[in-house]
Amino acid sequence: MVKIFVGNLPQEATEDEIRGLFAEYGTITECAIVKNFAFVHMDDRKAATKAIRSLHLYKLHGTPINVEASHGKNQGPVKLHIANVEKGCDDELRALFEEYGTVTECAVVKNFAFVHMPNYDEAMDAMKGLDNSEFQDKRIHVQISKSRPRYDEPEEYPPPPPDRGGYWAPGYPGEQPEPPPPSYMRGRVMPPGYPAPPSLPPPPPRRAVYPERPYENDRIVV
Numbered sequence: 001m002v003k004i005f006v007g008n009l010p011q012e013a014t015e016d017e018i019r020g021l022f023a024e025y026g027t028i029t030e031c032a033i034v035k036n037f038a039f040v041h042m043d044d045r046k047a048a049t050k051a052i053r054s055l056h057l058y059k060l061h062g063t064p065i066n067v068e069a070s071h072g073k074n075q076g077p078v079k080l081h082i083a084n085v086e087k088g089c090d091d092e093l094r095a096l097f098e099e100y101g102t103v104t105e106c107a108v109v110k111n112f113a114f115v116h117m118p119n120y121d122e123a124m125d126a127m128k129g130l131d132n133s134e135f136q137d138k139r140i141h142v143q144i145s146k147s148r149p150r151y152d153e154p155e156e157y158p159p160p161p162p163d164r165g166g167y168w169a170p171g172y173p174g175e176q177p178e179p180p181p182p183s184y185m186r187g188r189v190m191p192p193g194y195p196a197p198p199s200l201p202p203p204p205p206r207r208a209v210y211p212e213r214p215y216e217n218d219r220i221v222v
Helices: 015-023 045-055 090-098 120-130
Strands: 002-007 028-034 037-042 066-069 078-083 105-109 112-117 133-135 138-144
Touching (some): 002 045, 015 028, 015 045, 045 066, 090 120, 120 133, 120 138
Antiparallel strands (some): 002 037, 078 138, 105 112
């Protein structure tokens, strides 16, 4: 079920009028007006997406109404993997998935593709509706990709410290990195973004290993 928000309604608008507008695109399960806006519930997301695109800014009694998907709890972006597609059909594949919601990226690689959708519910409906369906005379298979969406990945990690293998873990935004101990940085280059280590106090003056003729003035004169 898809919940649609209808805003900027004129005072003359009635529930029957709104229901009649959306019924042209699919089954309406609920329609309710609250002050100058309304909520419409439709069974099928594909039909709801088409209704939103067609009725947004539609003039009802001379007033353009605002039609958009109601922003409920979203579980985050989803990256879908589509198998058995021909290279070069990026635009056609994007249009196919846009029937179920917003697509932020679509890329075909060899005989498979990746589609990024920011809304979890829309992505699940697209996967359910398009998996094992025919696209350009081929049967495609849609599933959630094991890799994360591009916009959900960290943009860039800082390089690991010089002369040291392994991985330098990134911190949270705004977090100041803790400097390494002074002994670690002796003779090394400080990694980018890290404060300089505290200056060490000067070493104490070296004492002579042997006293300089301590008994010179204590000689016994015979």
